Amino acid sequence: MKRVLMTGAAGNLGKTMRASLADWADELRLSDIVMVDDLLPNETFVACDLASAEDVMSLVEGCDAIVHFGGVSTENTFDNILNGNIKGTYHIYEAARKHAVKRVFFASSNHVVGFHQRETLLDAHSQMRPDSLYGVSKGFGELLAQYYFDKFGIESALVRIGSCFPKPLNRRMVSTWLSEGDLADLIKKVYAADRLGCTVIYGVSNNASTWWDNRHAKFIGWSPQDSSAVFEHEAYLQEELVDPNDPAVRFQGGIFASDGHFED
Ligand code: NAI
Ligand code: 15L
Numbered sequence: 028m029k030r031v032l033m034t035g036a037a038g039n040l041g042k043t044m045r046a047s048l049a050d051w052a053d054e055l056r057l058s059d060i061v062m063v064d065d066l067l068p069n070e071t072f073v074a075c076d077l078a079s080a081e082d083v084m085s086l087v088e089g090c091d092a093i094v095h096f097g098g099v100s101t102e103n104t105f106d107n108i109l110n111g112n113i114k115g116t117y118h119i120y121e122a123a124r125k126h127a128v129k130r131v132f133f134a135s136s137n138h139v140v141g142f143h144q145r146e147t148l149l150d151a152h153s154q155m156r157p158d159s160l161y162g163v164s165k166g167f168g169e170l171l172a173q174y175y176f177d178k179f180g181i182e183s184a185l186v187r188i189g190s191c192f193p194k195p196l197n198r199r200m201v202s203t204w205l206s207e208g209d210l211a212d213l214i215k216k217v218y219a220a221d222r223l224g225c226t227v228i229y230g231v232s233n234n235a236s237t238w239w240d241n242r243h244a245k246f247i248g249w250s251p252q253d254s255s256a257v258f259e260h261e262a263y264l265q266e267e268l269v270d271p272n273d274p275a276v277r278f279q280g281g282i283f284a285s286d287g288h289f290e291d
Contacts, residue, residue: 028052028218032090034077034097034119037061040134040191040210041096045070047211058086059097077115087122092218094132095119102159102283104291112164120175131183132217135169137203137229138162139187141280143238145202149279151227151243158280160289169227176225184217184247188230189239195255198267199281202236206253209233216249223247238279 028051035041036057045055045067055070057063063072075082077097087093098111116133123131140149141158157163165187172183189203190196191210209232217223229239232253241249258264269276278284 029091030054030056030089031092031094032056032058032087033094034058034075034115035100035134036072036096037063038096038100040188043207044094044096044211044214047207048214051215052092056086056090076110077118078110080114080118080121083115083118084122084125087119087126087128090126090128092130092132093119093123093128094134094214096134099161099164102161102286102289104289105160106291108160108164112161113167116164116168116171120171120181123181124175124179129180129182130218130223131172131181132214133168133172133183133185135165135185135187135227136162137187137189137239138280138283139166139169141278141283143279144277145238145279147238147279148240149229149238150240158278158284159286162280162283173225182223183225184213184223185225185227186213186217186230187227187239191230194258194261195264197281198264198269199276201255201259201264202231202234202238203279204232204234204255204258205230206232206251209251209253212251213249216247220247 031052037059057072058075060076075086098115099107139155139162142156155166169185175181189205190200191205195201195204228244233251234255275282275285
């Protein structure tokens with residue numbers, strides 16, 4: 028890879044993926060509204076608010092690929108979601124079109140489908156049932172990506188990330204956990220594929236219990252190696268009490284589904 032733009036570089040995934048992808052790109056152009064100053068020799072940093080069309084347009088110029096992590100990453104006010112995620116993702120795709128970027132890795136979220144019950148096995152064709160305004164904004168991003176593929180041929184991986192943390196933080200995440208190593212490998216596979224199209228991929232490790240089936244993305248050749256099974260016997264997971272009738276346990280999105288509506 029030559030020059031790769033990574034938005035959201037100051038965030039959790041940005042930080043870990045910078046380390047995992049250090050030798051992958053000739054140059055990583057990092058961006059965020061929060062400053063990143065511990066730059067490696069092949070990294071540059073450009074401060075940019077995704078809500079600014081003009082700034083995103085110059086941010087993307089000269090890049091060959093975009094890994095789009097930036098934006099609001101949990102439920103928030105509609106204004107913040109509008110700026111960071113809805114306008115932000117539109118600005119990224121418009122800039123990709125103008126500057127002829129061919130492939131985007133879009134960090135979507137499991138919260139696009141968070142109102143499906145846990146007994147339902149989902150795949151790429153399952154109905155979007157967002158559990159939050161945040162989930163709605165990721166659904167918007169996926170549709171936008173599809174439009175830019177159909178009209179302009181820009182390919183995208185629409186990665187519905189489960190829970191990417193060093194280890195599962197609760198019982199729900201035993202099913203939704205994605206290891207950092209599997210995420211880094213997925214990014215590499217997405218850019219190595221001869222063809223990508225506009226493909227929904229559930230970003231989840233090879234966990235014993237899962238609600239998501241990636242058979243429509245098999246052609247990419249990603250086969251996650253890690254499993255949450257190694258954490259299953261940890262006391263904090265064994266001892267967590269759950270009420271099976273609690274909406275946070277019935278629905279895949281967990282507390283995103285059970286929390287009240289986030290008003291401005
Ligand atoms: P994070 O919240 O740690 O990082 C997001 C970054 O985006 C932050 O550094 C923030 O400063 C930046 N940002 C927010 N608004 C911005 C704006 N208007 N302009 C420019 N930058 C802005 O989130 P995390 O965990 O690193 O997630 C990265 C991406 O992956 C997010 O898009 C999130 O929705 C998605 N994702 C993450 C999951 C996870 O388990 N970590 C699960 C599902 C989706
Ligand atoms: C997400 O979309 C969030 O960005 C992340 O912080 C987690 O809450 C994750 O989903 C999850 O569902 O565990």
